[in-house]
Amino acid sequence: MTKLYDYLRGTKRLEITGAQPERVLNALAGRGIEFWDCAPGSFSVRFTVAAADAGEAEALAGKCMCEAKTLSDAGGKKLRRAAKRRRALLVCLCLIAAALCWSSLYVWDIEVVGNRTVSTGRILRALEENRVAEGTFWPGISSEMIEAGVMPEIPEIGWMTVNVRSSKAVVKIVERVPKPELLDRSAPTNVVAAKTGIIEKMSVLQGSAAAEPGSAVLEGETLISGAMESISGQVRIVHAQGAVQARTLYSLTSVCPAAEAAKTEKGRARSRFALIIGRNRINFYSGSRKAHTDCDKIIRKYTLAVPGAFTLPVTVVKETFVPYKTTASRVSAAERMKAALMDELKSRLAPGGEILTGTFSQSSTGGLETVTLRAECRENIAGIVPMPQSEIDEIRNANLNAEKENANDRTDH
Amino acid sequence: MGRISFEDMADMLDIPGQVLPGVPRITMTGRRRVLIENHGGIVRYSGELIELGGKTRVIIRGSGLTLLAMNASDMVISGDILSAEYA
Numbered sequence: 174m175t176k177l178y179d180y181l182r183g184t185k186r187l188e189i190t191g192a193q194p195e196r197v198l199n200a201l202a203g204r205g206i207e208f209w210d211c212a213p214g215s216f217s218v219r220f221t222v223a224a225a226d227a228g229e230a231e232a233l234a235g236k237c238m239c240e241a242k243t244l245s246d247a248g249g250k251k252l253r254r255a256a257k258r259r260r261a262l263l264v265c266l267c268l269i270a271a272a273l274c275w276s277s278l279y280v281w282d283i284e285v286v287g288n289r290t291v292s293t294g295r296i297l298r299a300l301e302e303n304r305v306a307e308g309t310f311w312p313g314i315s316s317e318m319i320e321a322g323v324m325p326e327i328p329e330i331g332w333m334t335v336n337v338r339s340s341k342a343v344v345k346i347v348e349r350v351p352k353p354e355l356l357d358r359s360a361p362t363n364v365v366a367a368k369t370g371i372i373e374k375m376s377v378l379q380g381s382a383a384a385e386p387g388s389a390v391l392e393g394e395t396l397i398s399g400a401m402e403s404i405s406g407q408v409r410i411v412h413a414q415g416a417v418q419a420r421t422l423y424s425l426t427s428v429c430p431a432a433e434a435a436k437t438e439k440g441r442a443r444s445r446f447a448l449i450i451g452r453n454r455i456n457f458y459s460g461s462r463k464a465h466t467d468c469d470k471i472i473r474k475y476t477l478a479v480p481g482a483f484t485l486p487v488t489v490v491k492e493t494f495v496p497y498k499t500t501a502s503r504v505s506a507a508e509r510m511k512a513a514l515m516d517e518l519k520s521r522l523a524p525g526g527e528i529l530t531g532t533f534s535q536s537s538t539g540g541l542e543t544v545t546l547r548a549e550c551r552e553n554i555a556g557i558v559p560m561p562q563s564e565i566d567e568i569r570n571a572n573l574n575a576e577k578e579n580a581n582d583r584t585d586h
Numbered sequence: 587m588g589r590i591s592f593e594d595m596a597d598m599l600d601i602p603g604q605v606l607p608g609v610p611r612i613t614m615t616g617r618r619r620v621l622i623e624n625h626g627g628i629v630r631y632s633g634e635l636i637e638l639g640g641k642t643r644v645i646i647r648g649s650g651l652t653l654l655a656m657n658a659s660d661m662v663i664s665g666d667i668l669s670a671e672y673a
Contacts, residue, residue, distance in 0.1 A: 199627035202656045211653035213632045
């Protein structure tokens with residue numbers, strides 16, 4: 174960009190010859206005259222200055238007892254003279270510049286960033302309904318209006334903004350963080366086993382332990398009870414909390430056809446092109462409705478743009494068809510199932526859980542492949558559940574009875 | 587007792603050197619580029635040596651030394667720099 178600017182304003186390459194050409198450089202710097210590409214020689218120095226400063230530079234050279242010689246000049250007046258002779262070219266350049274200026278007032282590319290769960294397509298549709306699409310006059314876009322229109326349509330969005338730069342609208346989305354479930358620490362609860370396993374370690378934060386390390390527990394069995402004995406001898410109902418680390422066993426099975434179809438390239442890839450101008454598409458091929466079976470279709474879009482400067486409403490579309498043939502692959506089916514089983518096991522583990530051992534067994538019967546994963550894991554199996562009302566009533570009745578007995582004892586004495 | 591220079595006074599008073607007049611500040615980026623602030627003008631200039639004037643003379647030695655940009659106070663030199671010396 175700097176070079177283009179220098180070319181437009183015109184530059185001169187000067188050679189200063191004399192006993193001390195360095196003095197000229199000091200004088201130029203002192204006067205604030207810009208010079209660059211300075212190359213020393215024998216009792217001479219060459220540099221480039223803006224054409225407008227060349228006269229002053231030559232005068233300064235004379236004052237420093239040096240001789241200035243113009244080696245070359247580029248751009249500036251020379252360019253203007255050339256442009257005068259080529260008026261048609263000049264008109265074309267002006268028209269292109271005007272078209273670029275006009276085009277830069279419209280949005281020709283929309284990019285959505287920051288969305289994770291809400292799909293880009295859904296956001297683009299909502300934007301289009303709120304009059305933000307390709308070809309929209311961007312000075313008329315208001316972030317507040319878009320927010321007011323789009324956010325009620327997509328409640329998952331917590332905050333959004335639209336920034337338009339050089340015909341490209343960047344829609345920044347910040348998704349709403351779901352409200353965390355509030356834990357009622359006063360509610361009576363028990364800690365039960367979320368999975369069947371053998372307890373290795375127990376950390377009781379509140380409540381009384383109902384199981385011991387080394388014992389095997391079944392799913393749903395109470396591990397930490399919310400009923401605690403108090404100093405007075407009565408039973409208190411608390412919000413049981415704790416962590417119970419246990420070894421758990423998993424056996425996951427997956428069944429699928431013994432051989433599955435795998436793609437392999439067949440023949441030469443074919444390409445076809447189309448041009449999108451604004452919202453209109455021009456196909457440079459026929460038979461666009463023909464279904465291409467047994468082909469992978471790869472679409473690449475190239476928008477004419479100078480990144481950061483301007484974007485034109487012209488997009489070249491290249492569609493490549495890669496023919497393929499399918500062959501039965503036995504290995505890929507089994508490997509895919511093993512990977513899927515391992516992913517499934519990881520998803521079933523409690524947060525922080527680890528896989529200690531894992532073995533796969535494979536069998537094939539009746540054209541079906543069966544893969545089984547048997548794994549031993551270590552994880553926290555504690556699951557907090559509300560204490561059953563019957564248990565609460567039972568504890569309360571027991572407390573009342575105990576109180577009555579105590580009262581009777583006091584009366585007897 | 588000899589004359590006390592500005593630099594000696596600055597050292598005694600614990601004043602940073604860059605605020606003193608005529609003290610060059612040299613910033614080298616790798617061995618290909620050097621920025622000199624508060625220079626006192628060029629005394630000698632060749633492809634192998636650039637000598638700068640002022641109270642503190644600075645000599646930049648190297649090969650293919652080129653003056654990229656220069657104004658009354660700052661200059662940028664590029665090339666294969668071997669050393670920066672004070673004379």
